[in-house]
Amino acid sequence: MKLSCLGLSPQSSCYLLEYKNVKILLDCGMEISSILNYLPYSLKTNQFKNNNQQQQHNNDSKKEIPVIFKEINNNLYIDSNDIRYSTILGENLVDFETIDYILISNYQNIYSLPFITEYTKFKGRIYATEPTVQIGKLLLDELYQMNIKQSRLKNYNNNNNNNILQSSEILEKLYNHNMNNNNENFDEILKFSKWKELYNRLDIEKSFEKIISVRFSEIITVVQGFKMVPTSSGFTLGSCNWLIDNEHGDKIVYLSDSSLALSRYPLPMDIESLENPQLLIMTKLNYHPQLQPDEKLNELCSQIGLTCQQGGTSLIPVNSCGIVLDLFEHIAEYLTRLGLFQVPIYFISPVGKSVLAYADLYSEWLNKTKQERSQMPEPPFLHQDIIRRGQFQLIHQIHSNFQPTDGPSIQFVGHPSLRLGDVLQLLSKYSDQSKNSLFLIEPEFDNNRLLSPFQNPPLQCRIHYLPIDPRINFSDANLLISKLSPKNLIIPINYKNYIKNHINENSNILTTITPIQSMEIIKISIKQKFDRAHLDKSIAKYIKLNRIENKLNSIENINICEINGQLSLKDNQFIISSSNYNNNNNNQNNNNNIKLNYIFNNNFSIENLIESLELNGFKNLQISNNNNYLIIKIIHDNEEISIITIYNNENIKIETSKETIRNQLTNLILKFCIHNLS
């Protein structure tokens, strides 16, 4: 079994698993935080123009920084609105044609799928849960819309972008300049990563058509004798972990984004199904393991409350599906409790309406309380109620007639990277007043990198960095590992110092931990001892069982028998049936299965053999002991000689020139053996 890591970081989760000669791609995420390397377009033409000229002037002598780069606080930024996206690594190395399956864990890890299905020779099957497919498609479409809207804006740097950005030199410059890379494979990564132009709408459409949707606990049977099963991961709508399993205890668990928080909307994580794997691949743990999501949520509420009370606007850049499904209900209820029910909550997203509509449909994928609401029948989420009360409004996009109230309001808007989408317009609108607040709550973006371009002029509004990450944190992960007690554990190298060695209390299994990094291949030997086969009627009726004694336990019945048949594969099962030989003894030419003769020692000893030889007329024996060899020379009447060599009571060799004598001697020996078992 082999695992290769094709993701740049846990964020762009992508692993290639090779098992039983089947190639399975686990997730295909996108390194979305790479777009933080771009300058927000709203800043490009105004605030930084002077700054840029100055810098160019300063650096004239060096001429190292091309026009397209701007340096701010020692970070390089790309000044272009034609954004390129960092997709999975090693695309030119992996032969996608040989990949049999792609398994998706949730909609966050599907952003590179159109690159694979539409731009490579991939022709395997893709599995994802139904909500992952629906919501994923909406989110990719949203990204596409934001991207196209932005790239259509006029920008002076667009024309020469393509050539420059694809050059790995520039990437390297950016990487070296901006990141502390301690990855040993850094050079390899640079070689194999490529930033790409985003796919188009048709690509998304065609790509998603190829996905086969599945439900939790739906078993996908693979011809090579194993099954793949998605199980609930509790992280988001339809999010799953994947179980790869067979009847003989090979069990591989791919654990992606998972959440143990019980008060959240998704169906809770299914832990039981994942227990005792041979291999656990644990990826995508909490980005902010030291923070408690509940505390951050409470702080978010109280800060929103304060902002409202001061008449300010709370701007909350978010992903259009995910934690927002927890927040809308929660915040509306909090505001109502404070008596602020007249403060409107806006959800500004081209796909917001659809996301909320789908969320209400997927009651089977939701927690118990929400499931029960659907049986009343009521929509599982309270969004429609809040909308009816006038507290909540869905806005498709910001346009001239979007006129939020003058008073306090709360605005959820994408994109959380602050590089794309309507958030940029709103940020310029609200950031100059200190009564307003900007809440940074999506965990995958670094606070400093998010904000550092926005410094000239500095943002006047209050900024609250409150990342809410419901994923399993390190201490939960360690507990979970104890509970699951895997034999082998593979974790991204970033987690190496936080995941500890365990001896599981119940099973006494010591977990072997192997960290993996980008572009690394790890081999794990899973010692499978058995495969499942079936004996069919044709052979079963010939079976004659031979009872033998158990040397250790005389009470136990053991029957043995030699099987001579042929193995074939029918309906994904190995079938052992009778070979032609059994049916047609005469026609030996058509049989390719000549019976083997096995012999086991029963009560063979040299004394027994000599006694037996003499009894059977072999009187003239010369016995000599040569080291460990015992040699019996049999001198026949015609003075011919046959020799029996015995070594260690286990290896016997008969040397003679007559087949009849050989036969005779063989039979004498077989008397002391278990043989002819068929």
Add this chain to the structure above:
Amino acid sequence: MFDCGMHMGYNDERRFPDFSYISKTKQFTKVIDCVIITHFHLDHCGALPYFTEMCGYDGPIYMTLPTKAICPILLEDYRKIMVERKGESNFFTPQMIKDCMKKVIPVGLHQTVKVDEELSIKAYYAGHVLGAAMFYAKVGDESVVYTGDYNMTPDRHLGSAWIDQIKPDLLITETTYATTIRDSKRGRERDFLKRVHECVEKGGKVLIPVFALGRVQELCILIDSYWEQMNLSVPIYFSAGLAEKANFYYKLFINWTNQKIKQTFVQRNMFDFKHIKPFQSHLVDAPGPMVLFATPGMLHAGASLEVFKKWAPSELNMVIIPGYCVVGTVGNKLLSNTSGPQMVEIDKKTTLEVKCKVHNLSFSAHADAKGIMQLIKMSSPKNVLLVHGEREKMGFLSQKIIKDFSIPCYYPANGTTVNFNTQKPIPIDISTKLLKRQLVEYSESQEQKLLKQSQNLISEGQETEEELFNFNQSKKLNSPVVSIPMQGIMIQRENHHLKLLDFDEASKELLLKEINLDYNLNLEIINNTVNNNNLSIEYLQKELQKQLPIGFMITRNSQDQTILSIKSIQIQLNTANNILKLQWSHKDDNLSKILIQCLKSLSIVDVK
């Protein structure tokens, strides 16, 4: 237990199944591992509260989420009619329905649920009504599919039934329309719309008695989009209460409807009807044309009957009964004579002159004969059992199934038991080591060409050391090997699976010492012309190979060209001493016997 239905035609104890067939001592929980309900129709779930709350069954109950949501509403509705209107006692109470439904475990489509260590079940989409499912149940290597009611053609709001080719030992299928090949659905729809349109055009009122859930949603979609298309303004009403709630279920469980509705629901939910409004009782006397959907469907009570009493005397009006009516109901009486005006007894005191037109339109979604055959083909069962149909028609259909599919087909009478012979291959755990060895041996004998293919069969390919980043070491061939020889030792021990092991493994496992018995046989070459002139190692190889079974390759030893080898056997030609030396181990004794026989028949050696 598949389904737990109620017979709507009886008003005594016969309406519930005779559970004494299962256990005379009422040990139902012991006998039954689980109850599976396929859909919310009362003939499939109507006896469930009786079984759980009054007979004492306490085990698991499974149904889909929509069925779990809708089933209690229909049960309560029916209970009200039976108890409150008909004065039945000995019927389950509202509390019993609630308690019963609490025990229900919802299952998702295609989700495999492990009921216990042995039994697992899986639901497949059945069409028919919202949330209807077919169920696959498996114990060990034996399996059965029970269809419940299903529908093989998609309609306005539901998709068609679908199942994997799972080859169950038994398929139990409903046969409501066992021998009918029904005319096109479109035709019936057109017919329905034409009648309604004609009636309202002339100023008449159309009454459509319906059950709150099921077909009525399909009719509403049909009529709502027709109104839209024809730009009609005649009001359409839906009797309030339950009906609105019912539509809400469809909105919430839109995942269970068909593809088209699912795809468009964000823009427009098909169940948000544009032209259909809630009915208010004063509207019954309002002048002018209108269309009204009113419950219940059989005109035996409630709103539909009240309206009927007012509208029936006018020949301008029309009643369309889109379903089946139980004997004794007003609906049934109407349908028994649709030809013209008639006197109909509403109850003991009231008789009504019915002048309005009466039509029966079957929209009930069951598979017809063609659909049943399709499902059999789709699932490839080993036996078929027909239920839920008329005996004669089932007999006819079973003949067709036996003829077309060459599989046994049964249609037992109620209360009888059918036994099925399921001859199953015996499961055996085959040692991966043995499997690998046999595959490699076979592949080598096939001159390597199958090696790659056969490696696809075995658990782990022969891994070679690869360079880092070499992702493309082998392109794969996917066609499997047809059959390969398999030889090993089978071990049967108490409380263990059967095992098939390699010889070494078997000796280790059973603590048996293997004896390696080898032979060295020096045979004298016969002096004759053939041998003296032609006996070369090449000749020997060629002649012996001719005699050997296919798959056994004699090879020349690369170091010593005078040696031929096959498996453990070595043949050395020593022309100088006139000796042919044969070496082999006892394992290959049978093969060596063949070789010796060949040598003899070629008159090369004298075998004494």
